[in-house]
Amino acid sequence: MPGRRAAMTTAEPAAPRPAAVRAATTATYIAFAGCGVLLSSWLARIPQIRDDLRLDTGQLGAILLAGAAGALVSRPFSGRVVNRLGQRRTVAWMSAASSVALVMIGLSDRLGVPLLVAGLLLFGFFSSSWDVAMNIQGTVVERRLGRSIMPRFHAGYSIGTVAGALLGAAMVQLDVPVAVHLTLVAIAMAAVLPYAVGGFLPDELPSTSDNPRPHRTLRYWLEPRTLMIGVFVLAAGFSEGAGNDWTGVSLVDGYHTPPALGTVAYATFLAAMTATRWFGPRLLDTFGRVIVLRIQGGIAVTGLLLFIFAPAVPLAFVGAALWGVGVAFGYPVGMSAAADDPAHAAGRVTVASSVAKIAGFAGPPLLGLLGDHVTILRALLVVAALQVVALCLAAATRPLAPEAPDRHRTLDNQ
Numbered sequence: 001m002p003g004r005r006a007a008m009t010t011a012e013p014a015a016p017r018p019a020a021v022r023a024a025t026t027a028t029y030i031a032f033a034g035c036g037v038l039l040s041s042w043l044a045r046i047p048q049i050r051d052d053l054r055l056d057t058g059q060l061g062a063i064l065l066a067g068a069a070g071a072l073v074s075r076p077f078s079g080r081v082v083n084r085l086g087q088r089r090t091v092a093w094m095s096a097a098s099s100v101a102l103v104m105i106g107l108s109d110r111l112g113v114p115l116l117v118a119g120l121l122l123f124g125f126f127s128s129s130w131d132v133a134m135n136i137q138g139t140v141v142e143r144r145l146g147r148s149i150m151p152r153f154h155a156g157y158s159i160g161t162v163a164g165a166l167l168g169a170a171m172v173q174l175d176v177p178v179a180v181h182l183t184l185v186a187i188a189m190a191a192v193l194p195y196a197v198g199g200f201l202p203d204e205l206p207s208t209s210d211n212p213r214p215h216r217t218l219r220y221w222l223e224p225r226t227l228m229i230g231v232f233v234l235a236a237g238f239s240e241g242a243g244n245d246w247t248g249v250s251l252v253d254g255y256h257t258p259p260a261l262g263t264v265a266y267a268t269f270l271a272a273m274t275a276t277r278w279f280g281p282r283l284l285d286t287f288g289r290v291i292v293l294r295i296q297g298g299i300a301v302t303g304l305l306l307f308i309f310a311p312a313v314p315l316a317f318v319g320a321a322l323w324g325v326g327v328a329f330g331y332p333v334g335m336s337a338a339a340d341d342p343a344h345a346a347g348r349v350t351v352a353s354s355v356a357k358i359a360g361f362a363g364p365p366l367l368g369l370l371g372d373h374v375t376i377l378r379a380l381l382v383v384a385a386l387q388v389v390a391l392c393l394a395a396a397t398r399p400l401a402p403e404a405p406d407r408h409r410t411l412d413n414q
Contacts, residue, residue, distance in 0.1 A: 096193070102189075232394065236334060251265040367380070
């Protein structure tokens with residue numbers, strides 16, 4: 001039935017030239033790295049802000065939840081924002097707005113806690129849509145290249161966080177005021193990012209004649225595959241977040257090492273994860289998502305158990321490295337899987353990343369609370385259990401069959 005088949009097609013822009021794809025690849029790297037720089041610039045100044053505002057640990061922890069709360073409030077609407085503005089304008093506008101929020105955070109060092117809370121809420125709110133848009137653009141570039149590259153984009157984010165942290169350390173060493181430091185970073189990012197994302201490829205969206213009704217995120221919450229990807233990303237994100245937050249502390253407390261070794265353990269985890277994201281995507285093209293993610297899940301569980309139960313500190317470092325290798329692809333490949341059908345990428349990426357944000361919101365406090373009772377090192381057994389869950393759900397990331405997107409659109413238009 002030619003007429004019915006025509007109603008199920010997606011409006012595809014003309015294939016971009018190779019130079020345009022290369023420009024979009026560079027622009028997407030910059031978007032990811034810039035996001036990492038903005039976040040880590042503020043994180044690097046937490047100790048000074050805490051001291052200047054005379055906050056205790058509990059107060060600081062409660063205030064830090066403001067950023068996650070802002071992201072959680074924004075995330076359900078992020079898909080609609082991206083569909084309305086497009087990926088290019090979303091990243092341009094939201095990166096500029098996030099930069100303004102960063103200035104507020106910097107000024108709070110002198111103007112007080114209410115401005116800090118407001119800045120964190122807005123930073124989380126605006127950066128949430130930025131995150132969704134740049135991940136969707138990453139999948140657009142990935143499809144045009146015809147090979148896996150999403151993990152490399154996330155490696156770019158990690159590199160950005162390292163760069164921002166190193167810059168922050170230098171600013172602290174030079175005794176540059178928090179407000180000056182964060183304002184300079186914000187100005188630089190607000191100038192660079194909106195210009196850089198001009199290289200983004202056009203959005204891959206359904207034509208208005210084929211799909212006249214607006215996207216509604218709610219329906220994506222009812223799709224079994226999307227929910228399974230979301231739970232997979234939650235488990236993978238929880239493990240990655242635990243590695244970022246607790247590797248150093250758990251090594252110091254569990255193995256009674258000097259704090260410097262805790263920093264080295266965290267660096268080991270981060271370096272292993274970043275290197276795998278940068279050099280490993282070819283494995284996805286060779287062996288497929290499911291096999292690679294299952295093997296990585298096994299590596300992550302092995303690394304976690306070795307890190308927790310190692311008889312000696314050097315073996316704990318091996319465990320930290322294996323843990324980093326094992327979690328490297330979880331979140332980025334989950335985003336690629338959620339965006340397999342361009343016509344519904346924004347809605348499905350929003351759902352998957354929203355579920356993952358729950359892990360970022362609740363994970364660190366819950367592990368800390370559990371660690372008060374069983375030690376933080378033993379609390380990481382929860383992370384190992386969630387890695388087993390991710391391993392079991394890896395099959396949900398299997399690429400959609402060519403006819404699957406059409407099947408979704410048929411249901412949508414009935």
